């Protein structure tokens with residue numbers, strides 16, 4: 001096969017990856033748990049070129065036209081391709097076309113979906129058929145740890161619990177906790193910032209241990225992880241929600257108290273957090289979480305989604321509202337070129 005195309009979804013972390021034991025290899029300090037999304041998807045088409053041919057990276061438009069990707073993005077994709085070649089014993093060059101089907105200016109992280117799609121498409125074009133756990137490790141080679149979770153649908157934990165010896169802890173692949181059909185949770189995303197964030201997650205991970213609250217959060221995580229795992233297992237939003245919000249606040253508390261500090265929130269963020277608290281006072285079970293950015297993901301049951309989306313759209317500072325929800329993971333996609 002000389003071309004392969006894959007669509008892989010983004011994910012929203014319920015328990016966050018924040019701080020790395022080995023940043024270059026994306027080995028996290030703590031386990032994370034996420035929900036894979038359905039609608040926010042990155043497409044990647046990979047064509048194998050002759051051995052030694054330089055890699056090409058293109059952005060694909062909806063009409064099938066290709067334009068060269070920005071230098072920094074191309075460098076990151078080439079870095080991932082080098083790691084994949086090394087791991088898979090290939091010397092091929094690759095032509096890569098990529099496209100996100102969520103608004104490019106929505107300020108939503110696309111590295112998890114993009115690098116998961118790239119890793120899977122490369123294995124396909126090389127005629128390999130690795131197990132999902134292997135794909136998770138290959139996606140992580142991008143340096144985007146959250147990409148390790150996006151190779152699975154539904155509810156996902158990463159890494160697999162270690163053996164307890166610190167040597168190998170954190171190095172395992174992601175593992176599915178429950179499939180999408182288990183619980184049809186929705187993620188109503190309030191976009192309050194359209195541009196790219198000023199400080200990358202990579203830099204956030206690097207600064208995290210400088211916060212005086214970093215160790216305090218880690219001490220609370222085993223209990224929080226247990227709560228989140230069992231709330232997912234029993235489909236209990238009342239049990240999941242408070243932990244979800246505490247975790248997001250902790251991440252941002254650590255970011256804001258890192259040296260130098262990282263502020264991701266804007267006034268729209270706090271307005272949405274207040275609107276979600278108001279929704280709860282009125283009896284709607286809706287809970288907020290934010291990754292490393294200003295936008296707010298509001299988790300709720302499907303029946304409450306219309307009410308939540310309408311309420312968020314009215315909040316000052318909200319530019320748009322995206323309705324997404326749990327999805328079933330990567331799939332083969334039509335060729336982009």
Ligand code: DP6
Nearest residue numbers: 013016017111144145146201291292
């Ligand atoms: C806050 O290093 O995976 O989203 O490469 O930008 O996707 P990207 O970041 P990565 O860190 C993710 C940080 C996070 C929390 C999470 O998704 O677990």
